[in-house]
Each structure stands twice: as structure tokens, then as C-alpha cells.
Amino acid sequence: MSQVRPGDAPPVHDLIGIGFGPSNVAMAIAISEHNARGGTQEAFSAHFFEQQPQFGWHRGMLIDDATMQVSFLKDLVTLRNPSSEFSFLCYLQSKGRLVDFINHKNLFPLRVEFHDYFEWAAAQVDSMVSYDHEVVGVTPVLVDGAVEYMDVTVRSGEGLTVHRARNLVIGTGLRPLVPEGVERGDRVWHNSELLAKVDTLEGTSPSRFVVVGAGQSAAENVAYLHRRFPGAEVCAVFSRYGYSPADDSSFANKIFDPGAVDEYFAAPEGVKRRLMDYHGNTNYSVVDIDLIDDLYRQMYQEKVLGAERLRFLNVSRLEEVKETPDHVRATVRSLVTGEETLLDADVVVLATGYSPADPAGLLGDVADRCLRDEQGRLRVERDYRISTDSGLRCGIYLQGGTEHTHGITSALLSNTAIRVGEILDSLLVRCAEPVANATGGTAR
Numbered sequence: 001m002s003q004v005r006p007g008d009a010p011p012v013h014d015l016i017g018i019g020f021g022p023s024n025v026a027m028a029i030a031i032s033e034h035n036a037r038g039g040t041q042e043a044f045s046a047h048f049f050e051q052q053p054q055f056g057w058h059r060g061m062l063i064d065d066a067t068m069q070v071s072f073l074k075d076l077v078t079l080r081n082p083s084s085e086f087s088f089l090c091y092l093q094s095k096g097r098l099v100d101f102i103n104h105k106n107l108f109p110l111r112v113e114f115h116d117y118f119e120w121a122a123a124q125v126d127s128m129v130s131y132d133h134e135v136v137g138v139t140p141v142l143v144d145g146a147v148e149y150m151d152v153t154v155r156s157g158e159g160l161t162v163h164r165a166r167n168l169v170i171g172t173g174l175r176p177l178v179p180e181g182v183e184r185g186d187r188v189w190h191n192s193e194l195l196a197k198v199d200t201l202e203g204t205s206p207s208r209f210v211v212v213g214a215g216q217s218a219a220e221n222v223a224y225l226h227r228r229f230p231g232a233e234v235c236a237v238f239s240r241y242g243y244s245p246a247d248d249s250s251f252a253n254k255i256f257d258p259g260a261v262d263e264y265f266a267a268p269e270g271v272k273r274r275l276m277d278y279h280g281n282t283n284y285s286v287v288d289i290d291l292i293d294d295l296y297r298q299m300y301q302e303k304v305l306g307a308e309r310l311r312f313l314n315v316s317r318l319e320e321v322k323e324t325p326d327h328v329r330a331t332v333r334s335l336v337t338g339e340e341t342l343l344d345a346d347v348v349v350l351a352t353g354y355s356p357a358d359p360a361g362l363l364g365d366v367a368d369r370c371l372r373d374e375q376g377r378l379r380v381e382r383d384y385r386i387s388t389d390s391g392l393r394c395g396i397y398l399q400g401g402t403e404h405t406h407g408i409t410s411a412l413l414s415n416t417a418i419r420v421g422e423i424l425d426s427l428l429v430r431c432a433e434p435v436a437n438a439t440g441g442t443a444r
Contacts, residue, residue: 011164012045014046016046016047017168018048020129023420025121026417026419029084030420030421032125033084034428058115064112065110066110067108070256070412070414072107073088074415075088075117076118077417079415130156132156134155135155136155140369149164166430167394167397170397172357172359172400175354176192177354182320188323188328194221194224198225206232208233209346210318210328210343212348213238213353215285215351216287216291218238219291223294233309236312236313239316243292244281244286246281247281247286248288261409261418265405282408313334317333328347356410357400358401363396377404380406383423385397385398385426397426
């Protein structure tokens with residue numbers, strides 16, 4: 001793609017995407033399929049920028065036996081276009097594993113396999129993405145007093161370049177969340193970096209790990225560390241009495257249906273809160289029942305054998321972490337008695353979740369034109385477009401960070417294929433409307 005330096009007049013893209021995780025890969029595929037249909041329509045021009053050097057999705061959590069929590073049919077395309085050549089089934093066919101997968105009789109692939117599928121899909125649209133390119137700012141471009149375009153400044157090994165867009169789609173993913181007062185370090189990890197850092201322990205004999213958190217990732221980390229380091233004690237710390245099972249029953253799973261987004265978006269604020277309270281146990285701080293049973297079975301077996309390596313400090317909270325060059329001390333307080341337990345460990349793993357990135361930091365002056373609700377949250381239209389003042393005629397779309405408006409599927413794979421189709425439909429309508437261009441003429 002053409003690039004220009006700051007101050008030059010850049011070409012105009014219909015869409016620039018910030019980030020190239022699964023959601024924006026799905027967006028690129030939808031655009032690619034739209035353009036391939038051709039006809040009398042002019043091709044929709046889009047380009048994406050990703051700061052990672054290659055595609056990667058939670059690489060630090062690709063534990064060898066961890067499985068997906070969503071059906072393979074909720075891939076990047078199938079719910080939008082069941083005949084797509086970018087489906088998980090087409091991926092399996094290309095790898096020579098389709099029959100084997102069918103014989104496996106399982107809706108939930110290994111996470112490493114689904115990641116490989118994502119890489120396979122991303123590679124087929126790699127002409128639409130620039131890796132190792134970090135978006136550092138967005139500047140409004142005014143025509144006759146209104147913002148008709150946005151200039152996106154991108155940093156790479158070549159320095160700064162500027163790319164002009166009629167619309168943005170932001171898919172920058174989630175940011176690791178750690179307890180207040182705790183900082184990550186050489187021996188204090190967020191679970192997102194587990195596999196990247198655990199290899200540094202090879203050749204050592206760790207004696208204890210502390211894993212903080214009550215969700216699926218926390219339980220997977222406990223099981224993985226217990227298995228990989230047979231001489232180490234693994235202490236699980238969480239504020240609940242025990243791991244809570246995920247509700248994946250058929251009726252509860254309807255909260256992930258595409259139609260549920262319409263209902264959630266239209267619901268009064270009080271109903272939205274109740275729906276999240278009712279159905280949070282389909283996704284948040286819950287664990288697959290099979291993994292819960294496996295961990296309990298292992299704990300009980302160790303008690304019988306008198307060699308306990310699994311410890312569960314329940315109804316407890318991590319109070320403090322102090323790191324030294326050769327160990328880390330975790331202070332854990334019982335929420336019942338207030339008693340404190342000091343745990344000297346080789347590593348503390350914080351499986352404490354994620355938070356969505358606020359796009360305002362990237363949008364600069366454009367953020368001042370974005371409307372917010374009475375709680376300070378971005379107002380988002382049904383088509384995932386941020387509500388803006390009338391002086392901003394560009395579209396800014398969010399893939400993530402819309403849970404307060406669109407419900408639980410905001411940052412989940414379950415609705416990705418449908419969501420990108422809805423965003424593309426909105427973009428096509430908007431780009432069909434003539435607007436004044438920077439030289440006074442009109443542009444599609």
C-alpha cells in the first residue's frame with residue numbers, strides 16, 4: 001500500500017482498522033468477500049495496522065490441552081456466511097484433518113488448533129494488514145468546518161507515516177488487569193504471559209506457585225503448573241468458596257444469540273443490569289465442570305496418598321506481593337477470619353482478568369466529539385458506531401468495549417461473524433453517500 005510522510009496529502013481509504021486480532025481478521029474477510037462478489041459496485045478499500053510482528057491471539061494462554069469454550073461453528077465467518085471459504089471446516093480440509101475431527105465428535109477444538117485456524121485465515125488476507133505498525137494518533141481533517149476524514153499516524157521501523165480514512169474500526173483487544181497495588185515483574189506474571197515466561201524456569205526446581213483468580217484461565221493455570229512441575233506445590237487463591245461451574249446449558253446460551261444483541265440494546269438500563277447479573281455465570285469467573293472435577297479428584301487423591309501439592313486458599317484475597325531476585329512473598333488474607341498467610345513462592349500468577357482499552361487515548365481531538373452517557377461511557381449505536389456530534393461525519397466503529405450497550409458478546413467470539421457483517425453493512429451505506437473531498441469535489 002502507498003505510504004506518505006506527515007504533511008503530505010495521503011490517499012483516502014474507506015476504512016482503516018486499528019488492531020488485527022480475530023475480530024478485525026473477520027472484518028477483513030468480510031470486506032474481501034464483498035469485493036470478490038464484484039458486480040457494479042466499486043471495491044471497498046480497507047487497510048489494518050497491527051503492532052505485533054505477526055498475528056497472535058493470547059499466545060501466552062495456548063496450553064496444550066486447553067479447549068475452546070465456544071463451538072467451532074462460531075468461527076470467523078460461518079454465522080454470517082455458511083458457504084465461506086474461510087470457515088474452520090475449510091481450514092480442517094486444507095490441513096487434511098476434516099474426517100479426523102468429525103470422528104472426534106467434539107464441538108470444542110483445542111485452543112492451539114483454533115489459534116492455528118486464525119493464523120491460516122489471517123494469512124489469506126495479509127495484503128490488507130501491516131504488521132509491526134503501531135497507531136499512535138488520530139487527527140481530524142476538516143472540510144468546510146466539518147470532519148470529513150481522519151488522519152491516522154502510524155509508527156513503524158520506517159518512522160512515522162500518515163494514512164487517511166473515511167471510517168475507523170477499532171479492535172485493539174483487552175488489557176491485562178492486575179489487583180490494585182500489585183505490579184508485574186520477573187516473578188509476578190499475568191496469566192496472559194504464562195507460556196512466554198514459564199520456559200525461563202527450565203533447569204530450575206521451583207517449589208511453589210501461587211495462582212490468583214477463580215475463572216477458567218486460573219483453573220487451567222493451576223492444572224498446567226501442577227502437571228508441568230511435579231515437584232512444586234501449587235496454591236490457588238480466590239475469594240469464592242470454590243470454583244463455580246460455567247452455565248453452558250442450551251437456554252442460558254441463548255444470551256449469545258445474535259438476536260439477544262437486539263433485545264439487550266433496546267432494553268432499559270435496569271433490565272440490562274439484571275440480564276448481566278442473571279447470565280454472568282455463562283462467561284465470567286466460571287470454570288468448565290470437567291476441569292473442576294479433575295482438580296478436585298487430584299486434590300483428593302493427594303490427600304489419600306499423603307503428598308499434597310494442590311492447595312486451595314478459598315474465601316481469601318491477595319493482600320500484598322513483595323518480589324526479590326530469588327523469590328516472591330504473597331500475603332493472603334482470609335475474608336472470614338482476617339488471618340493472614342505468608343506464602344514464599346517462585347512465581348505468583350495473576351489470572352485476574354482483562355479490561356477493555358479506552359479508544360479515547362488514540363482518538364486525540366476526535367475523542368472530544370464522541371458522545372458519552374451519564375455514567376461517562378461511550379454512547380454506541382446499534383451498528384457499533386460511536387455516537388458523535390454532527391460535525392464529525394466519519395464513522396468510528398468498536399469491536400469490543402460495547403458490553404454496556406450490546407451485552408455480553410461485546411468482546412467474545414460468539415457473535416464476531418455477525419458483528420462484522422453488521423458493521424460492513426453500515427459502512428457500505430455510509431460510503432455510498434457523497435461527501436465533499438479535500439479538494440472541493442465529491443468522493444464516494
